[in-house]
Amino acid sequence: MSTQSNISRRMSQSAVIQAIASFGPVSRASVAKITGLSKQTVSEIVGNLENEGWVREVGQTEGHIGRRAVVYEIAPSAASIASVDLGGTKVRVALCDLTGRVLAERVEPTEPTGGMDVVAQIARLVQAAASDAVGGVEKLHTAVVGVPGVPDPASGAILLAPNIAGIDQIDLAGALRDMLGVEVFVENDVNLAALGEHWLGSRGEGEDLVFISVGTGIGAGIVMGGQLLRGHSGAAGEIGFLPFGADPFEPESLSTGALERVAATEAIVGQYRALKGRELDVPGVFDAAADGDQAAIETLDAVARQIARAIAAMVAIVDPSVVVIGGSIGARTELLDRVRGCVAQCYPRPVTVEKSTLGDHAALAGGASIALSHLHISLFAEGQSGARIAVPPPAIADFKAGAS
Amino acid sequence: MSTQSNISRRMSQSAVIQAIASFGPVSRASVAKITGLSKQTVSEIVGNLENEGWVREVGQTEGHIGRRAVVYEIAPSAASIASVDLGGTKVRVALCDLTGRVLAERVEPTEPTGGMDVVAQIARLVQAAASDAVGGVEKLHTAVVGVPGVPDPASGAILLAPNIAGIDQIDLAGALRDMLGVEVFVENDVNLAALGEHWLGSRGEGEDLVFISVGTGIGAGIVMGGQLLRGHSGAAGEIGFLPFGADPFEPESLSTGALERVAATEAIVGQYRALKGRELDVPGVFDAAADGDQAAIETLDAVARQIARAIAAMVAIVDPSVVVIGGSIGARTELLDRVRGCVAQCYPRPVTVEKSTLGDHAALAGGASIALSHLHISLFAEGQSGARIAVPPPAIADFKAGAS
DNA sequence: CCTTTAGTTCGGTAACAGAACGAACTAAAG
DNA sequence: CTTTAGTTCGTTCTGTTACCGAACTAAAGG
Numbered sequence: 001m002s003t004q005s006n007i008s009r010r011m012s013q014s015a016v017i018q019a020i021a022s023f024g025p026v027s028r029a030s031v032a033k034i035t036g037l038s039k040q041t042v043s044e045i046v047g048n049l050e051n052e053g054w055v056r057e058v059g060q061t062e063g064h065i066g067r068r069a070v071v072y073e074i075a076p077s078a079a080s081i082a083s084v085d086l087g088g089t090k091v092r093v094a095l096c097d098l099t100g101r102v103l104a105e106r107v108e109p110t111e112p113t114g115g116m117d118v119v120a121q122i123a124r125l126v127q128a129a130a131s132d133a134v135g136g137v138e139k140l141h142t143a144v145v146g147v148p149g150v151p152d153p154a155s156g157a158i159l160l161a162p163n164i165a166g167i168d169q170i171d172l173a174g175a176l177r178d179m180l181g182v183e184v185f186v187e188n189d190v191n192l193a194a195l196g197e198h199w200l201g202s203r204g205e206g207e208d209l210v211f212i213s214v215g216t217g218i219g220a221g222i223v224m225g226g227q228l229l230r231g232h233s234g235a236a237g238e239i240g241f242l243p244f245g246a247d248p249f250e251p252e253s254l255s256t257g258a259l260e261r262v263a264a265t266e267a268i269v270g271q272y273r274a275l276k277g278r279e280l281d282v283p284g285v286f287d288a289a290a291d292g293d294q295a296a297i298e299t300l301d302a303v304a305r306q307i308a309r310a311i312a313a314m315v316a317i318v319d320p321s322v323v324v325i326g327g328s329i330g331a332r333t334e335l336l337d338r339v340r341g342c343v344a345q346c347y348p349r350p351v352t353v354e355k356s357t358l359g360d361h362a363a364l365a366g367g368a369s370i371a372l373s374h375l376h377i378s379l380f381a382e383g384q385s386g387a388r389i390a391v392p393p394p395a396i397a398d399f400k401a402g403a404s
Numbered sequence: 405m406s407t408q409s410n411i412s413r414r415m416s417q418s419a420v421i422q423a424i425a426s427f428g429p430v431s432r433a434s435v436a437k438i439t440g441l442s443k444q445t446v447s448e449i450v451g452n453l454e455n456e457g458w459v460r461e462v463g464q465t466e467g468h469i470g471r472r473a474v475v476y477e478i479a480p481s482a483a484s485i486a487s488v489d490l491g492g493t494k495v496r497v498a499l500c501d502l503t504g505r506v507l508a509e510r511v512e513p514t515e516p517t518g519g520m521d522v523v524a525q526i527a528r529l530v531q532a533a534a535s536d537a538v539g540g541v542e543k544l545h546t547a548v549v550g551v552p553g554v555p556d557p558a559s560g561a562i563l564l565a566p567n568i569a570g571i572d573q574i575d576l577a578g579a580l581r582d583m584l585g586v587e588v589f590v591e592n593d594v595n596l597a598a599l600g601e602h603w604l605g606s607r608g609e610g611e612d613l614v615f616i617s618v619g620t621g622i623g624a625g626i627v628m629g630g631q632l633l634r635g636h637s638g639a640a641g642e643i644g645f646l647p648f649g650a651d652p653f654e655p656e657s658l659s660t661g662a663l664e665r666v667a668a669t670e671a672i673v674g675q676y677r678a679l680k681g682r683e684l685d686v687p688g689v690f691d692a693a694a695d696g697d698q699a700a701i702e703t704l705d706a707v708a709r710q711i712a713r714a715i716a717a718m719v720a721i722v723d724p725s726v727v728v729i730g731g732s733i734g735a736r737t738e739l740l741d742r743v744r745g746c747v748a749q750c751y752p753r754p755v756t757v758e759k760s761t762l763g764d765h766a767a768l769a770g771g772a773s774i775a776l777s778h779l780h781i782s783l784f785a786e787g788q789s790g791a792r793i794a795v796p797p798p799a800i801a802d803f804k805a806g807a808s
Numbered sequence: 809c810c811t812t813t814a815g816t817t818c819g820g821t822a823a824c825a826g827a828a829c830g831a832a833c834t835a836a837a838g
Numbered sequence: 839c840t841t842t843a844g845t846t847c848g849t850t851c852t853g854t855t856a857c858c859g860a861a862c863t864a865a866a867g868g
Contacts, residue, residue: 006412006823006824008412008855008856009855009857027815028814037858038857038858039814040817040857040858040859041858043814043815043816044857062866064812064866065811065812065813065866065867065868066811066867067812067813067815067864067865067866068813068866069813070815207636208636222721229628229722230723231628231722231724232723232724232725233723234723235753236721236723237721238723239720240720241716241720241751242716242717243716243750243751244648249749257752309648312647313647313717313721314721316642316644316645316647317641317643318626318640319634319635319638319640320635321636346647347647348645349639410821410822410823410856410857412856412857416824431846432847433847441824441825442824442826443826443848444826444851445824446848448823465846467834468833468834469845469846470832470834470844470846471831471832471845471847472832472847474847474848810867811867812865812866812868814863814865815862815863816861816864817860817862817863818859818861819858819859819860820857820858820860821858822855822856822858824854824855825853825855826852827850828849828850828852829850831846831849832845833844833846834844835844835845836843836844837840838839838840838841838842
């Protein structure tokens with residue numbers, strides 16, 4: 001924001017922006033009612049915001065008694081943010097406006113050489129997406145990168161990310177910040193997916209959510225009170241190491257993770273091979289099960305039991321109001337039904353297990369929500385201690401709009 | 405506080421109080437430096453607070469260059485709070501002043517008839533403790549009750565509390581509020597113990613702590629970012645139902661909890677009986693193990709393995725910086741050593757496991773910290789959205805001072 | 809015309825920062 | 839011992855900012 005305002009002004013300004021963002025097009029008078037501020041104060045603040053381009057007039061009310069009200073909304077193109085999902089095989093970049101709408105999206109295979117090449121690739125994709133959209137790079141304000149590993153806040157390196165070479169040796173956030181010239185935040189991809197499901201699912205702060213992703217590996221993200229639970233070293237939700245499934249006291253479980261050994265891609269392929277003596281990939285096993293192949297059915301049952309135990313463990317420990325399951329394996333309906341059944345058998349209270357609604361866009365959505373939240377805080381609530389701004393989510397269709 | 409002040413004033417006032425509370429006896433000038441407010445503002449606020457009795461002059465600095473400074477501290481007796489630990493066998497009540505010092509403590513066997521009789525007993529003990537201390541009941545401001553069950557915020561009843569008859573049928577908080585005429589909060593006792601270990605252990609907001617209590621049953625409390633993790637229905641940390649130990653898919657595990665069946669009092673007694681054919685109570689088994697009884701040693705080893713798995717599960721899911729273990733069984737050193745060893749065998753990263761430093765006072769301490777925090781918020785930060793006031797803990801010796 | 813709602817102008821109040829100032833003290837020179 | 843310089847504490851004063859309530863203007867509908 002323009003100048004150094006007082007704390008009091010900051011709070012009022014933030015309240016006004018939030019009211020306008022949350023309640024669509026509104027008049028100054030309505031904002032006054034919503035925020036509890038006086039009409040005079042609101043008018044002044046809205047005037048400033050309009051001059052600086054953060055909100056814009058969007059029309060007038062009509063057809064009711066009394067003077068027509070001029071209504072305002074957030075000027076979506078006043079700034080933009082980038083959300084990046086860096087996976088082992090693909091890099092996905094979404095450029096979003098202030099309301100969370102996707103303006104442009106880019107996907108590319110991940111640079112196989114890893115390290116700085118990947119960083120350069122991300123920067124290139126972000127800049128390309130930004131020049132697609134009106135406004136370009138100048139309006140870019142924040143970027144959030146989701147990575148398949150544990151970001152170390154001290155060094156900026158990504159730990160436990162075997163799928164991307166050399167990413168544990170460089171300061172990803174710092175390097176990208178230098179290339180793009182904007183604030184960059186790095187976060188675990190499953191954590192972002194959890195946040196994305198929470199945000200676009202229009203779940204309030206009171207709704208606590210656990211997202212569990214089953215694919216090449218198994219991991220979880222936890223959203224409590226509207227905030228990500230990161231843990232002391234950012235490793236919260238690394239449930240591959242939950243001590244069951246395989247014998248947790250076997251030495252091998254220390255390197256791969258006891259649960260991961262029995263509940264991810266390797267486990268499905270391996271168990272089917274053991275039962276049937278034939279090699280099938282994961283979709284193959286699902287197809288075989290659909291055709292009535294007893295070994296495939298047994299394999300899926302076994303995996304579902306392990307996933308159900310993991311869910312039961314998380315419910316016992318953090319008590320979420322909903323568990324969302326996703327990932328290339330977790331999102332399969334056949335598995336979900338089995339998991340639901342097993343959870344009921346091994347946990348005494350009812351547990352709501354839902355399928356991911358966002359699929360491979362979940363992490364992107366979560367990144368967007370973090371970026372927008374940071375943007376709002378840095379613009380309108382700087383210096384406030386416990387500032388936690390909830391940016392209202394766009395419609396799911398709007399979020400995926402830029403996808404081609 | 406006296407009248408309706410502006411939000412701005414509230415925040416300043418809260419900052420001043422916190423500075424005085426945190427930095428011991430301080431002068432007005434120092435408070436100005438600490439808070440960043442101007443000397444004028446601080447002077448005015450300190451003056452008000454002194455007039456209203458919240459802070460008091462406590463002496464002068466001496467022996468340094470310049471004018472002597474008058475130093476102030478929180479007036480400890482301006483208000484008091486009560487912390488209650490309601491157990492299946494004992495009720496413990498501590499009355500604390502504003503600094504967290506225990507002014508008086510009372511212990512009694514829990515009224516075996518349960519229900520309203522217990523509520524009346526608590527009220528009587530609180531009032532007795534209050535009249536022991538100078539000031540009496542008039543200054544009592546808040547009471548926090550720790551209960552061995554899950555408080556239902558909607559009804560005020562305590563669910564899953566088999567040890568106290570009829571406590572699931574009444575509104576404990578409401579009834580006590582009516583009897584005492586002060587705000588009453590009810591919280592799970594293990595959660596309070598976790599908070600107590602965190603508070604009196606002088607751990608900062610950044611230090612995430614998991615407290616695990618092993619005794620008649622097994623349970624855990626989770627403190628993240630300085631705040632209790634309660635979960636959607638207040639059942640976070642109910643790890644008795646973690647799906648391992650006994651076969652989680654056995655129907656019996658649904659009622660008792662798979663982990664609880666193998667890692668609490670019953671499990672120790674039962675397993676020793678199975679191995680040796682002889683009945684011993686828990687201390688007996690520990691003694692036997694110390695004397696080299698192989699069956700006893702095996703029993704403890706088995707229990708330690710299960711506790712270690714529970715710890716590993718919690719570390720994998722919430723990633724705390726420290727795990728504290730307590731309860732009548734958990735606090736035994738012999739067990740702790742075994743648990744440490746087992747955790748290292750089944751979890752790949754180092755985990756800090758410490759023994760409870762507060763013993764049976766942990767829940768009382770946690771209750772005091774919650775009550776003081778609420779007291780400060782209601783007095784000095786009312787109407788602030790994300791107000792989370794950290795009341796500095798007293799010395800451990802001060803906290804137990806009232807115990808006779 | 810009256811009623812209703814939107815938005816602005818104006819005057820008053822509260823909170824705060826910064827400068828100026830007196831008070832109280834130490835240190836050190838004479 | 840006296841005097842002076844330097845330091846810190848705390849108050850007083852002044853100007854700025856933010857806010858609110860009330861009065862007012864504007865623009866509708868009936």
